[in-house]
Amino acid sequence: MKVQVHVSLKPGVLDPQGRAIHHALEGLGFDGVTDVRVGREIALEVADDTSDEALDEMCYKLLANTVIENYRVEKLS
Amino acid sequence: MKVQVHVSLKPGVLDPQGRAIHHALEGLGFDGVTDVRVGREIALEVADDTSDEALDEMCYKLLANTVIENYRVEKLS
Numbered sequence: 654m655k656v657q658v659h660v661s662l663k664p665g666v667l668d669p670q671g672r673a674i675h676h677a678l679e680g681l682g683f684d685g686v687t688d689v690r691v692g693r694e695i696a697l698e699v700a701d702d703t704s705d706e707a708l709d710e711m712c713y714k715l716l717a718n719t720v721i722e723n724y725r726v727e728k729l730s
Numbered sequence: 731m732k733v734q735v736h737v738s739l740k741p742g743v744l745d746p747q748g749r750a751i752h753h754a755l756e757g758l759g760f761d762g763v764t765d766v767r768v769g770r771e772i773a774l775e776v777a778d779d780t781s782d783e784a785l786d787e788m789c790y791k792l793l794a795n796t797v798i799e800n801y802r803v804e805k806l807s
Contacts, residue, residue, distance in 0.1 A: 659771060674772065677792055683784065685777030694736060694769040695751065700762030707760065715754055 654701045655729040656708060660717045661692035731778045732806040733785060737794045738769035 671689040678686050708726050717724040748766040755763050785803050794801040
């Protein structure tokens with residue numbers, strides 16, 4: 654089963670990487686960009702009988718830092 | 731307009747970060763994980779009149795390294 658975990662910074666948490674990209678886009682002449690936030694997208698290939706609880710446990714134990722990050726699990730197949 | 735750019739390593743390109751996560755998941759007792767790949771998800775807030783060409787240009791000029799990475803642009807609103 655293919656699973657995608659989307660990890661993004663919580664609103665309000667500073668994102669220096671996003672800010673750097675924002676500045677670089679402006680430097681390249683792209684106007685009209687007002688915000689940039691960078692997250693991670695982790696593609697997992699897991700056994701078909703993996704439970705939702707196990708996937709959730711993977712996220713909060715390892716894949717995301719729940720103090721500053723939100724995560725969303727998406728089953729693809 | 732909200733735009734999400736999904737950047738992932740091309741197939742065949744080594745992913746040491748994904749491999750480290752894979753090993754860590756096994757160490758935590760999660761069996762049945764057969765593959766882990768890590769990508770980036772860049773959330774942009776851009777002017778509504780931003781053209782598809784401009785978005786594509788942002789990707790190949792800055793957001794993705796097209797030698798080793800694929801990207802996909804998704805307009806959310």
